[in-house]
Amino acid sequence: MVIVTTPKKACAVNPLKMSQPIGGAFAFMGLRGAMPLLHGPQGCTSFGLTLFVRHFREPVPLQTTAMSEVTTVLGGYENVEQAILNIHNRAKPEIIGICSTGVTETNGDDVDAYIKLIREKHPQLDKLPLIYVSTPDFKDAFQDGWGKTVARMVEVLVEAPAAETVRNPAQVNVLPGCHLTPGDLDELRIIFEDFGLQPSFLPDLAGSLDGHIPDHFTATTIGGIGIDEVARMGRAGWTIAIGAQMRRAAEAMQEKTGVPFRLFERLCGLVPNDDFIAFLSEISGRPVPSRYRRQRGQLVDAMLDAHFQIGGRRLAIGAEPDLLFDLSSMLHEMGAQVTAAVTTTQSAVLEQIKTKEVQIGDLEDLEELARTRDCDLLITHSHGRQAATRLKIPFYRAGFPMFDRLGAGHQVSVGYRGTRNLIFEIANLVIADREANHAPTPDSWRSATLPSRGGRRSSIDAVERSIA
Structure with missing residues (x-):
């Protein structure tokens, strides 16, 4: 049995962990026309933005409520309001995703209540989806923020189908973990389509952070899954979750829409892919294409x-x-x-x-x-x-x-x-x-073994x- 231990050091040295808010913002980047917004100081956002830009070498949309020492103590309602209005007026997003940080979580900002007040005060925001996710960076890690955010997307954006709705057996919801790259999603899309299935990835980083150059500049994400397509995910025949972190989102999808799910904890290796390909053959009713046998x-x-x-x-x-x-x-x-x-x-x-x-x-x-x-x-x-x-x-x-x-x-x-x-x-x-x-070397080649x-x-x- 594996023993999981935690060292008792006073601080992290050369940290391995990336924070929850960064993971949550990353998930929002898989939506088309999205603007992730970190509710916290400017430094939290600039650090995350630097990581994303250096990793993908692409422009990355990420905004902040720019909390100061004073607003952190007195409350961040005005900062949230001003940030949402500025983004709405200038960037024209299809959705704004808000992630909390450690500072605002410690202060106890009720962002859901803020959003309700902002909508009452500014009716022009009625049709703009505003999703808030609690992601304090003093606990959990990158994949936790991703998993929470995708689950929240399902709860807010996916529409529960009517009782008489006929499901499309060829439509498959795919909930990928944050450990999968845009290249991984492209590869999975090809596999699904070879079985005659129509995959809907939530989030879809392959559409927004795959490195393509858009025809026109946009301040929001340049691709990804649209809000309208997310709303229709309740009509799918199956949901496939990839990675244990996606179990929560898959269960939320099943509870809200009745769509059954299958969780694949990994897709790297021979046996996991045998199981994956066999499952696609089963739900599609098609034999395994010869290319996958090869x-x-x-x-x-x-x-x-x-x-x-x-x-x-x-x-x-x-x-x-x-x-x-x-x-x-x-x-x-x-x-x-x-x-x-x-x-x-x-x-x-x-x-x-x-x-x-x-x-x-x-x-x-x-x-x-x-x-x-x-x-x-x-x-x-x-x-x-x-x-x-x-x-x-x-x-x-x-x-x-x-x-x-x-x-x-x-x-x-x-x-x-x-x-x-x-x-x-x-x-x-x-x-x-x-x-x-x-x-x-000339001095060691005669040796039967080399010293390590x-x-x-x-x-x-x-x-x-x-x-x-």
């Missing part, structure tokens, strides 16, 4: 080719719970040992990770565990690059933010094809590290040299 064979071959590089590796990984579970499970199935695992918040999936202990901590904790347990592969977001340099081990970037490499939004790890490509990327990383740092970083002899290096 892709499955390619994945099996890739696993065979790469197990020499990945098998036996001692993995140190730090990520949000769903991403941690997704990647570590796939690598465990390839023969890697999950030796050090650090995450950001509590989740039911942590008990399923193939390791003895999962620590809720920061990147300092991850680095120390990796050093003491002699790990030789590190996976986390870009803030882990200095730790990888000090540890002198291969470093694979995954998660958010990823600001020192291009194409973060286009990484694909779902489906047979995405899993295959991920395996090749990690295996090639290991090969490149061996060639750069552990290649035989910790001084012990490495059987992994010996096997890799034998097949090089």
Whole structure:
């Protein structure tokens, strides 16, 4: 049984966790014509905006109520009112999504009451959806903010169908977790459509943050799912939730509309994709297209080719719970040992990770565990690059933010094809590290084995040299 522990440090050092408000704002970015609004000081918004712009390298809409010391004490009604009116008059959004921050939550601002008063005072806002989500950043983490926000979207925007409404069996609601990239959503859309299904993604980051250049400038999100399409999600035949964080939103959808749901906790790996493809074949009534049978064979071959590089590796990984579970499970199935695992918040999936202990901590904790347990592969977001340099081990970037490499939004790890490509990327990383740092020299080539970083002899290096 996995033991989940929390260190008792006074502060986080090199934080792994991104905050709840950022996760909530991220979810709103998957709606067309949306303007996320953080109710808090300007610094909270500017920090989040910097992360998003560096990660996606795209213009990102994100506004603030600009709370000061005085308004924080006296209450933020006027700031919320002015922010909503300014956004409505200048940006012309289709929806405004409001996320709280730690400052306003501590003060106890009743934003739902504020919105009611603002609507009474300004009737021109009657038809503008205003959604408020409580996301204090002094608790929980990025994926919690995302999950709460999507559940709130379902509660507010999805219309309950009338009793006589005929459901469309080909329409499928897809609730993706925040660990999936726009590239992952594009890959999933292709898979659904190949089975004759019509997917509606909520949120749909593939439409808004996939890096395309719009014909005209807009101050709001440039794509994503429309409010009208979200309203019709209650007529679907099924809801598919991806990631444990989406269970709450899927249950809200089922409770409000009666649409049944199926939760897939991960879609990276051979067995999870076998289950996923079989389920799509079942609900569509169609046989599995030949391309997926071929892709499955390619994945099996890739696993065979790469197990020499990945098998036996001692993995140190730090990520949000769903991403941690997704990647570590796939690598465990390839023969890697999950030796050090650090995450950001509590989740039911942590008990399923193939390791003895999962620590809720920061990147300092991850680095120390990796050093003491002699790990030789590190996976986390870009803030882990200095730790990888000090540890002198291969470093694979995954998660958010990823600001020192291009194409973060286009990484694909779902489906047979995405899993295959991920395996090749990690295996090639290991090969490149061996060639750069552990290649035989005139003084060592005669040795049967090469000394590893910790001084012990490495059987992994010996096997890799034998097949090089």
